[in-house]
Amino acid sequence: MTEQSIYIISTKKMAGKSVIATSLALKAKELGKRVGYFKPIGFGSTMNVEGKVTDEDVESIREILGLREEINLLCPIILEKDEFLDEFADVDSQKYVKMVMESYEAVSRDKDVMLIEGAGTLSTGSFLNLSVSKLAADFSSKILLVAKFEDDSVVDEIIQARDYLAGYNIQLFGVLLNRIPADRMLRANCIIKPYLEKHHIRVLGVIPEDRVLSSLTVREIYESVGGKVLAGEDGMDKIVQTFLVGAMTMESAIKYFRKASNKIVITGGDRTDLILAALETRSSAVILTGNLYPSVKILPRADELAIPIILVPYDTFTTLQLAQKIIGKIKPRDKKRIEIAKRLIEENVKWDDILN
Incomplete structure (x- = not known):
């Protein structure tokens, strides 16, 4: 019983x-x-x-x-x-x-x-x-x-x-x-x-x-959304805390992007101006939607800055949904997050009232 x-x-x-x-x-x-x-x-x-x-x-x-x-x-x-x-x-x-x-x-x-x-x-x-x-x-x-x-x-x-x-x-x-x-x-x-x-x-x-629990790495997001890494593979372990959709003018984008740290920018591959703005404001990664390849001048700069450029076949909304669905999830082999989650319960919850 x-x-x-x-x-x-x-x-x-x-x-x-x-x-x-x-x-x-x-x-x-x-x-x-x-x-x-x-x-x-x-x-x-x-x-x-x-x-x-x-x-x-x-x-x-x-x-x-x-x-x-x-x-x-x-x-x-x-x-x-x-x-x-x-x-x-x-x-x-x-x-x-x-x-x-x-x-x-x-x-x-x-x-x-x-x-x-x-x-x-x-x-x-x-x-x-x-x-x-x-x-x-x-x-x-x-x-x-x-x-x-x-x-x-x-x-x-x-x-x-x-x-x-x-x-x-x-x-x-x-x-x-x-x-x-x-x-x-x-x-x-x-x-x-x-x-x-x-x-x-x-x-x-x-x-x-908790920042570690609520943050992701570029690699984790890539594993969720799939696609192809075109450049910047050395930055796959960068931290991601927010997602920004690039669908505005260059001037607005730079102001918008500068306000956010540890960000992934999601935009179309044909928006060279926004991709460059994302790179120069030190985004964690850039996801290009609709299988639209970027200008050839983008990839060397992404490699230089170690900012991954990921190409996906989906539209912007679908891509955002796929990326966000893994926020706060714990994987079986992620010992660090498992310990953090357990510690948060021990320190902030009346667990004895719940379990006894």
């Missing part, structure tokens, strides 16, 4: 649920507990060695935690990112409810603690009668809400989530305010946290943004 079932949810994507789940699981293992992980609904983002589309986060967490269960048990339902209803249109949702419950029963067997990761938002899965509220009741889970703190509206999001769950007789166990910029930590602790507590919401953690 599982002693603890913790359902980690968010109101928005990219809140940091996977990192929180991984960190809490590692902490529980350190305490000598038998730990399991489950994600009822995932999004197809990678293809495994067997040629099956899987959720990349689940693959990573499975390896980090050394779990033996098959990936299709850890994450029984996979949705396409944007269009997924066709596959489920003529199927009784009870089939999927049964699949999820049987998978959960299998992976939770002989576990002391189960970490369950919700999909993108509270509503994901409702079309299959697999909403957070239903599953939390079925799993007898306590709900831990992870909220990325960007501004004061996070309070509205959290209160609304609490009230939504209460409508299904599900109590919100607590909240983690996550990925807080250094200059917002004081406000998070002195204004946001007390305000939530005044509304009888437990704040179990106030977690700062």
Whole structure:
């Protein structure tokens, strides 16, 4: 019988649920507990060695935690990112409810603690009668809400989530305010946290943004977007913290680019002026979209400055989406990021209240 079932949810994507789940699981293992992980609904983002589309986060967490269960048990339902209803249109949702419950029963067997990761938002899965509220009741889970703190509206999001769950007789166990910029930590602790507590919401953690966790290298982005490195290969390990889209005049671009450090500029290969501006303002890399090759004078300068020039076949929007989707993710072999994530939990979260 599982002693603890913790359902980690968010109101928005990219809140940091996977990192929180991984960190809490590692902490529980350190305490000598038998730990399991489950994600009822995932999004197809990678293809495994067997040629099956899987959720990349689940693959990573499975390896980090050394779990033996098959990936299709850890994450029984996979949705396409944007269009997924066709596959489920003529199927009784009870089939999927049964699949999820049987998978959960299998992976939770002989576990002391189960970490369950919700999909993108509270509503994901409702079309299959697999909403957070239903599953939390079925799993007898306590709900831990992870909220990325960007501004004061996070309070509205959290209160609304609490009230939504209460409508299904599900109590919100607590909240983690996550990925807080250094200059917002004081406000998070002195204004946001007390305000939530005044509304009888437990704040179990106030977690700062960590530069290493939120940064990427050019190489990691290249591995995500693919394409071809045309020049500047010596700079593939440079840090990237922001993405800028180049679609303006040369004068505006220089001002725009100078304000940002550790940046990747995404633009068309036919915009020689913007590419040169990106190089001269010491960008970390330049991604050229639409398979448009740049002027020959670009490549020697990129080699000289060790600024990678990466050519991709996609449009600007698709390229930006592919690049941003890996922000804040932890890979199994990335020991440094794994240790940082665990330390952030140990130092900023009441993990003993959550795990005991």
